[in-house]
Amino acid sequence: MADAPTLRTLGAADAGALAELAARPDVVRMGDHLDTRRASDWAAWIGPPERDGAPVLGAFEDGALVAAAKLEPRTRRRVAHSAKITLVASEKRRFDRAVDALLDALVDAADRWLQIVRLDLAGPAGHRRLKRYERRGFALEAIQRGAILTDGEFIDEATFGRIRPGTEPYAPPPSNLELPWPPKGPRIKAKIRQAREEDGPAVAEMMAETTVVWGTMQIPFQSPGMWGARFATNPPDRFFTYVAEHRGAILGMASVILLGELRRRHVGSVGMSVATRAQGRGVGRALLERLLQTADALRVHRVELGVYVDNDRAIRLYERCGFVREGKQRLLAFRDGGWVDNLVMARVRAS
Ligand SMILES: CC(C)(COP(=O)(O)OP(=O)(O)OC[C@H]1O[C@@H](n2cnc3c(N)ncnc32)[C@H](O)[C@@H]1OP(=O)(O)O)[C@@H](O)C(=O)NCCC(=O)NCCS
Structure with a gap:
């Protein structure tokens, strides 16, 4: 030996x-x-x-x-x-x-x-x-x-x-967030279309809203030029980003990105956000359905996402659209002064 x-x-x-x-x-x-x-x-x-x-x-x-x-x-x-x-x-x-x-x-x-x-x-x-x-x-x-x-x-x-042994997991300072988020309201029939470079500043503004920062991995200060640059330069064969537009305003954005590794190209990763004033009014659902249409048209085998364990509204939306809970990642992200657990969810094609 x-x-x-x-x-x-x-x-x-x-x-x-x-x-x-x-x-x-x-x-x-x-x-x-x-x-x-x-x-x-x-x-x-x-x-x-x-x-x-x-x-x-x-x-x-x-x-x-x-x-x-x-x-x-x-x-x-x-x-x-x-x-x-x-x-x-x-x-x-x-x-x-x-x-x-x-x-x-x-x-x-x-x-x-x-x-x-x-x-x-x-x-x-x-x-x-x-x-x-x-x-x-x-x-x-x-x-x-x-x-x-x-x-x-x-x-x-x-x-x-x-x-890490000895980590004190849940000791956030007192929160100053104003909960709860908007209740369900009358539906908005937004137009869902591909994101364009000129949508960048409006998307940056939405991404900095407190409810969005709370539910995502965004930070509260967004560089206005970043989103437009991403929409313009992301490879169009792997990145699919849609926005919800209503009366000239951007109310939401959702994307599915096919993973880069050759052995993971059959996996699409989803991220989405709706502006606070439009939440609970069907915009998220419309965006997600559009993403899933694209994923299905491409025969994407697995569509996956992560969602914080207490983001009930998002979890309900994902479950209604066929996503299943696969597990929980502990202390995955830092949010509102403490670490938060993340649910792993995915929708897998039958064949
Ligand atoms: C999560 C989010 C994308 C959902 O989009 P939305 O436009 O608010 O959701 P919708 O109005 O399309 O509702 C979708 C489903 O969620 C549920 N829902 C919506 N608002 C709800 C509320 N206030 N309470 C409980 N359930 C609610 C409904 O079951 C609805 O299904 P239905 O159409 O069958 O009634 C959006 O709220 C958001 O951007 N939140 C902040 C950022 C975030 O958390 N992003 C997700 C990261 S994983």
Whole structure:
């Protein structure tokens, strides 16, 4: 038996060895990449040498790279307390201890030095390897149906979360939000059309409204130019964004984005918001139905979204449109002075 694995940070010079490791079928099956990724793609994954960059660790046995793992802190402000671990490792038992060593090192760094509150990690549902994640404090949070294409089939993915021991989860300062949100009112028959660059400023204004900031991952200050630039430059074969327009005003926006990874192109991710003054009046429903029409026309297998556990109105809307609860991600986002849990919901095509 080889010596215990040694660990060290990977750099651009390791990209070739990583590409070779990652291309093995027993590694591909555990990940979300394909064996077509080149060394330059893996060099990009490792990233440039940065002072505070996302660390990529390699496990070596007898001088050879046998597994790698990346700890990637999230950059969006509302989830900046969380990080994702991606493993590049064979599913075979022989590599379990390399995986254990990598996870132990990254979890320790996250807990003791990086102040990361929430770590997440995913793997093929039901795989025996997942037990090892649980032993390190990761808890199964959701089974995401048909989330990943493996050997020609859409298989379920198990997603795990780990909350840093000692975290005091729900201690928000007193809220100054004025609840409740608008009650149901008479329906507005808005026109649903594609978002255009010139809609940007009106969308930014809506996204900064308190009810929208409360229900989404937006921040209360929006750059007016950002949305228009996104509408103009998002690849039109993967990003579909609609707005609801009524009497010349933008009352809502919804988008479905097909995920970028080749093995996740069958998955569409939904986000939506309606202006406070128009909520509860059928605009959200009209936008979501339009999104789902587009998803169905493209035969998108899985349409997924996240919604805070106490956003009852949004949850009701999603359930009426065929979305099913798949699990709960603990302390996913920061909202109104505290962390909030997030429901994972999805609508999966029958065939
Ligand atoms: C969640 C949101 C998109 C829903 O859109 P909406 O236009 O307010 O919802 P609709 O009026 O189309 O209602 C859709 C369903 O929700 C339910 N609903 C709407 N208002 C409700 C209310 N005040 N109380 C209870 N249920 C309500 C109804 O069941 C309705 O179904 P129905 O058409 O069969 O009656 C919108 O309220 C919003 O943008 N909220 C703030 C941002 C946000 O939370 N975004 C979602 C992030 S996941």
